Amino acid sequence: MNLGERLLNGDRRACARLISMLENNDLEAVNIIKELYKHSGNAYVIGVTGAPGSGKSTLTDKLAKEFRKRGKKIGILAIDPTSPFTGGAILGDRIRMNDLTLDKNVFIRSMGTRGSLGGMSRAAWGAVKVLDIFGMDYIFIETVGVGQSEVDIVKIADTVLMVMVPNLGDDIQAIKAGIMEIADVFAINKSDLEGADRTKLEIEMNLDLSEKKDYRPPVVKVSASRNQNIDELVDKLIEHRTYLEETGKIVERRKKNIRLEIMKLAEEEFLNLVMNKAHKGNLFDKLVDDVISKKLDPYTAKDMIMDFIKG
């Protein structure tokens, strides 16, 4: 059996292998997904984001356990953002040593970026398809909501869970301002800490200010480490799913997500084209030299690159 058939047959090693191949930008893996794409679409994708230190990983584990209790098969993709400058991991490895890893109906995977940030999105989105075809009911993509690329990753989820913690400084709040708006459900983790009620109030006030919609994101106080209120949070996640499905908004949303994905795939291919094609012929080097010596300006150089790529 080839890798694709093995994936369809529920072979865990085939699943792991395909995700690794996607991380390495292996074209064979892409071709396998192309072929099997018609078998995807069963899984529901939940994006989990929040500042570093908000306890996303622990919370995701607890959510996975609750979904398991309800008979669902679970995939978890933990994305480790790495520095765009050295490729070194910021947050380190997040392989979990817990009972979830022994469960045959749970597939956990840490993914790092090799090279470009665009590559991270591509690999993560590909891995979601692999887990979907593999037969998972719910897939969690967990990532730090810091940069644009990480935001892009969770944006393709059906439901976005934003994990907050009490008393995060204003600095972090400012950083998060951009991603608060994509949250469908808020969890205040570590809510046994002082300040949880104030944080809840602040989020609610923020929601009061935002555009009125027929769905208002719920704010749930939980404690992942103490296993408190996890079932309620799962209920809220499922309520959001039900809302999307009953109103038909799920199709609208998935269209928007697929549009984003196609756009990002095209963008990455374009950048690779420029890097490889224009680079190999030394065209790029020559243009840069000409701009340095003021024979050319950067805008005209860009036009020349575009003409070269187009034909």
Next chain:
Amino acid sequence: MNLGERLLNGDRRACARLISMLENNDLEAVNIIKELYKHSGNAYVIGVTGAPGSGKSTLTDKLAKEFRKRGKKIGILAIDPTSPFTGGAILGDRIRMNDLTLDKNVFIRSMGTRGSLGGMSRAAWGAVKVLDIFGMDYIFIETVGVGQSEVDIVKIADTVLMVMVPNLGDDIQAIKAGIMEIADVFAINKSDLEGADRTKLEIEMNLDLSEKKDYRPPVVKVSASRNQNIDELVDKLIEHRTYLEETGKIVERRKKNIRLEIMKLAEEEFLNLVMNKAHKGNLFDKLVDDVISKKLDPYTAKDMIMDFIKG
């Protein structure tokens, strides 16, 4: 006189007007810069970055004053990152009401983003050219080092100044990990606060760990609000410039920066092409529908977009 001639003649209003036009993606402004590009190249560009709340704006003002004392003409571009989702400003307006604004040899400008983050880089890099042609000796670009786009903006500087403050939490440190590596000079602002020495030590230890180079970024304790050690910081900035110029590395660096700029300009144009061209003909909508109904997979849809753009 047209706008370009007025800019060359030192007309402040022409300068302001051109920067506004760049913010609005006005092609006329781009054409004027293309024409005048040969008059650029005198200015030295200093990027100033750091977490929100590190006092970058105040420090930049004090640096500008010190450079003024030394007879230099100064441009300041303060970039306000805005949310990629609503376009609302995170940090609010930063127009400064101080004596610098009365100085004819200082040009201060706050820039926001209208729409895309790519657009922010394009406008900021264009504004640097305008200030350069306008005759400024030093240009500061000041931006929060949060997302990739903001990092891109300061990356095109000749010297990058990273502003730290004592006792920033680990959360912020993790976020900053990616941009620490692009710093040429570190300033620890608010160094009258407790913990400044520990922060200095941490940065020095970080530098000890990083790859050995013939230039080691200095770490300078300052207090912008108390006007302490600003002259030493200016000395260090100039020392980095001297280092780049004496070793010839300035050319290498500017080549790298111009390469990045051309790449980003091309990327933005490509995305606009996809959005406008593929969108107008409803090609994009049709592809998305086909992916939703599993007639197509996203990778093949991407290939079709690429073929369409190429011609």
